[in-house]
Amino acid sequence: MELLKQIFIEPFETMYALPDLLLQTLWEGFVSGTLYSLIALGFVLIFKASGVFNFAQGIMVVFAALCLVGIHALGVPAYLALILTLGVMALLAMSVVQFVMKPLVNQPDIILFMSTIGITFILIAGGQIIFGGEPKAMITEELGLPTGSSVLEVSGGIVIFQHIDIAAAIIAAILIAGLALFFNKTKIGRALRAVADDHQAALSVGISLEQIWVVVWFAAGVVALTAGILWAAKSDVSFALQVIALKALPVLVLGGFTSIPGAIIGGLIIGFGEKLFDLYWGVPLLGGGTESWFAFIIALLFLLYRPEGLFGEKLIERI
Template identity: 55%
Template sequence: MPEQLVFAMEVFLNGLMAGVLYALVALGFVLIYKASGIFNFAQGVMALFAAMTLVGIQKGQVPFAHLINAMLGTHIHHFGWHIHSFIAILLTVGVMILLAWAVQKVVFKHLVGQEPIILFMATIGLAYFLEGFADLMWNSEIKKLDVCMTANACLPQGINIPIDEFTYGIFGYGFFIDNLDITATIVAIILVAALVIFSQYTKQGRAMRAVADDHQAALSVGISLNFIWVLVWSVAGFVALVAGIMWGAKSGVQFSLSLIALKALPVLMLGGFTSIPGAIVGGLIIGVGEKLFEFAIGPMVGGATENWFAYVLALIFLVFRPQGLFGEKIIERV
């Protein structure tokens, strides 16, 4: 087999893996948009906030330490304990639920019935507030993320040796697949399956779908809109935590995590804003497309094509399917 074709296969597989990571971010957007019609600009910052909270809880960091020290003249930074990853994740989920409740209570409850653009602007405000709040709460140092279930069972990173050896045996060239990407794929599959089960087979999930279909109709049968929106923001917060863990493991938990939202936008344009399968398939297409383009065309045009090519790919799809691959076609009658 020609060498370039083998390399292209490796790039293709890595593109799929990258696509899963993009889809993880896009999922949070879809959940909120589907249930409330809000394009949540703060989704990337929620991933940052969730990951910072997880590390802070895990390492016993005192929240708002700088503020407390400045006001009281103390020098406290840590409680001196280290919490197991699983408990820290549960506590972080609790914080994200609290955040969802606060967002609903303080912001969106007062904006019911407003134009979508107003709601969108509110999420921009929320994003910048949350960015500063996260900084104040956990400080802006880069934090190492260690998610371990036991001392020897941490989030794996680095080349997957069996795949490397297997492909070397076949092609004479071992493929590089990152163990973290494989883990992310498994987690994404479990997450999507859980979301499907939740929305299809639980009372709250069905209520969530009812609200997504028609707010007025849902209200008329006694579904609490406030509760459902808190629920949806909580689920989106959980998805943000998962995305924050996966991306944070690559780079450490730091401010740039909030920019991963940029990677989700072309995925949403392509997959549609209202479809969970759309987010997954869109992610995969963007991941593979940008990686193959960079591999084949990048060297001819000076490289660094991925950021803009993802949007070109999404725009091409939009021309033919404005609602995205799996999005609902909205027909407005005058």
């Protein structure tokens, strides 16, 4: 009986008694959700174009952030460092296509997946050799990102809005919308969808596979850089940041590996869900720390009952 009360009554009593905390939780869930969506988007772009699950997306987040901070540390102004970092990500995209994707074209998916594990190790080692393993501060203020916070009074309590969180949500939303439009409404977007459907058919109608791959790997690099800046502003730039990308896995399972709207909705569901669950159910019932597994349980349930995700394409194969 006590357990039922803890599950069905007490959480809602707390929500009612502390509306400021509920609003704060929803805000934190929204901010995390948009960032999860952003990271998941990097995976979706590459998966759509090549059918490859890019294991290196997490380290790309770290590598991009390290490049930005490392170039700035050489005395380069922040905005120029940002442009140079985009150049590095473009070079990375071209190198991956030239040395990994092209030689492995038409190979089984697992081979391509393994190759992205190889890319991960190269970026980890390269990043550590060039920039060292020590954590570094993100150049938040130098990039013109806001600091400080605003406070909203609610029923005697307060809701705190960090300006960097507001900026993160806006930047992530703009980037997601921009990429969604780019890949849905432009010629390159249509070419991307053709490549995703069938490499050889796309080649036969004159679509340059190489060009599309460079575009999507670069787009994934831009997403990684943005995610790196916004996430590192909340903590620091260190190699531990790459595990954040693991959170994109349940987002992808939820939203579908091929759906940009799915990545957005999936990210928000995970963001809101894990914050609300941890605060109102996780701590009283399980002692907290549920954030590290809650999203994966949701993903597991989806795999059992809707393996294609909310927006993924249902796979029908002729036997």
